[in-house]
Amino acid sequence: MSAADSDTLHSATAAGHLRILRAARRVASEPLGALGIALVALMVGGAVLADWLAAYEPNRISPRDRFLGPSWSHLLGTDQLGRDLFSRVLHGGRIALSVALFSTATSLLIGVALGLIAGYGPRWLDNLLLLLFDSVKSFPTVMLALALVTLFGPSLTAVVVVVVLVNVPGYARIIRTQTLSLKESEFVIAAQSMGAGMGRILRVHILPNVLGPLLILASMDIPVVIAIEAGMSFLGLGVRPPTPSWGSILNDGFTAIRDTPWIAIAGGLPIILTTLGFTFLGETMRDVFDPRLKGRR
């Protein structure tokens, strides 16, 4: 890389930072976007600072304190084993958010790879992949999850695999369409004629063009991923006890819903707040960054 090249690269990143900052301000200036940012910050902050915020060890069983209602010492009450629900909710947030991040990142990687293969590879491979995507999409999500749990057993791995299977076809399709249209575009053909290798064309010309919309879509999928984790844990197919998860807290609450409704409330509230926060944020981000994506979901 020449000096001039690295110079333009530097100013490009600087301009990029500025653009991101400006866009973030625009998102925050929308009421819905601001609410989204606040909710997401609340949940992420709670998860990150769980060790400091939680007054109790999330898995500590205390038979004397079973089924206590909300109070100053137990903000959300305690469950059937006397565990402090507020502490469990905070630690559950860690599970939910890290699963969401990890599985979304994995789906993105696989989706981009498959999409590039479909778009850039031979025709028959493209058709085969499309058929595969359609077939995977033709399973209702929960049925897919239930079927996969029979394969892996209840575990976080199963959750991640379900998320990947649910998300990959969508991401791959976007990448594929973009790749197909860019493949024929002038600048890619020009680069090709100048002897640029396929890897370089993909890296320099195609990926930067598709990454933006893809990241927005992926961020809008985070609530879905959180719902899948919580849902599978609710069914006892995700996180194994005693690890705290919002879904399993909700299930504990469901079992005791007649007598101690606060457990169910404690399990459901963080799920509602997090999915709402990410959705409000994602919607506003999409409207601000890329109005073309409107109506994609």
Place this chain on the structure above:
Amino acid sequence: MLNYTIKRLALAVVIVSVAMFLLFSMIYLIPGDPAAVALGPRATEAMREALRIKMGLDQPVWVQFWNFFANAWTGDLGREVLSERPVSHVVMEQLPFTLALIAGGITWSVALGIPLGCWAAVKRGSWADRVVGVLSVAVIAVPSFVVAIYALLIFAVTLRWLPAIGAGEPGSAGDQLIHLILPSLAVGLGWVGYIARMVRASMLEVLEAQHIRTARAFGLPDRMITYQYALTIAILPTITLLGVGIGQMLSSAVFAEIVFARPGVGKLVYDAILTRNYPLVTGAVLVTTVLFVLINLVADLLIGALDPRVRSRF
């Protein structure tokens, strides 16, 4: 139209076949010996061997696959491990409950979503439009099982307005309908949002159309223009949307059936997994998948039948 129908049908058959293949490979990959799993730890080796032969597990893979494939297409989904009842019978017994639940979900989503979307479009830019917009996003975001539990908590446990469990007295349509209200709300609430947004967007598009300007120039009443001239066109895309929606409602139905202790395919699969009744799992998953593909097919063909412009194109 005929050509299009045939093409869509062929695609559906292929997708179902691939789905079958995926399901089969999954069962095949399940770690451990299915016969041993099914019979439990106290079974003798001879019993396991007998079951293995009965289940066809002694055959080569491709023969097993072919049998599974051929049988499934003829409606034979194998037999349950313990009761030995045909899986297809067991699934069909539960299917009506799930279908009723989904029909209820669709009723909720259409009955609330279309008027809300239409209202928001007519009042574009007003506070009503904004409230509908935020509400739509919110109900889409919140997972159906949380809605189910909170609905159970509020309307059944706390207020005691509606029953909490079961599908109602068999034979009493009224009682069954009352038992359907809360579970179907949980299944359909998210789709109220999807449909409201979709109807709003397509209403706004239609209201800009030249023929709406013509209708106004003829002095037709606003109500007639909104409902007869615009809405009839604006709801067409919701039909395809509902095709997708029913698939997701099948997912939500699993939760609703568990939370409200209703019979149905979702509960069936869930219980089957917990008891490792694998033929029942694959059978039920296959039936719901076929159902899903069929519904999407019908939605696609229906939109052709309803829209005279699409109809003429094929």
Place this chain on the structure above:
Amino acid sequence: MTVLAVSGLNVSFATEGGDLHALRDVSFVVPEKRVVGVVGESGCGKSTLINAILGLLADNGRVSGGRIGFEGQDLTKLGARQMRNLRGLRISTVFQDPMGALNPVLSVGRQMRNIQYRSDLARSEKDARSADLLARVRIPDPEEALARYPHEFSGGMKQRIAIAMALMMEPALLIADEPTTALDATLEVATIELLKNLQEQIGCSVLFISHHLGVVAELCDDVVVMYAGEVVERGAVREVFRRPGHPYTARLLECDPARQSGRTRSLPTIPGEIPDLRHRPPGCIFAPRCTSSTDDCRKAPPERTLGAGHIVRCVHAGAA
């Protein structure tokens, strides 16, 4: 007797860059049983004029002055409901695009029945009336056509159906917004003739919007020439087209393809663009593009009368 008398009409739209004056001091009359043409380039305010008459201006538009007299009332003073009661009944419209003018999912019969929603006739009587009108616009097999949908008809037929719908209630005024622009030449002639026949049968007046001068010359009694939201010249068609008093009219006539004798490589066009109507220059609006403009053109031009009813807004008119 005049059916429509527009006088001193001003219409403006609120835009981000300030008020856009789409129509300024527009005056003309449509006498009973006469056909009046409105000509001008696209963007001259023809559609705004129609929308103002119909009371269908966009939300950001308003009538900021003048009156639209119709059958003894001022349309600019009427409420939405009163306006709606006139539309389709006393004032009817045929729009430019026959492909999009009819509702695609309602049958032709249903749409024609809807237009008669004010009438007390039984459904069968309304359908009979619809079929009768379809027959008058020469739609073959009219009874059967009622059950069909718009996409089953050709473009020319759709436009004739639109005309039938517009004449359904025998209005006093028919507004025809470039009704033949989307049709090819042979259809255009046939449609114009049909329109002329029906106008004579029904005895209504027609406000005919077009940029096709040949058609206007053929069909219209009077003509109104508009430029950038202002009426620059009006009068009897023969008079105006034979002795144009305004340089713009003259240039428009020169540019008309039908007037071109022999083969030219390119059609003559008027150089320059319509001025930004948010910042209107003072004086004659056409002056920046006018080849014969002088210092006098920087003042507001007076209305000059060249002959009976032939009025020109140009300081140089009649001077030569």
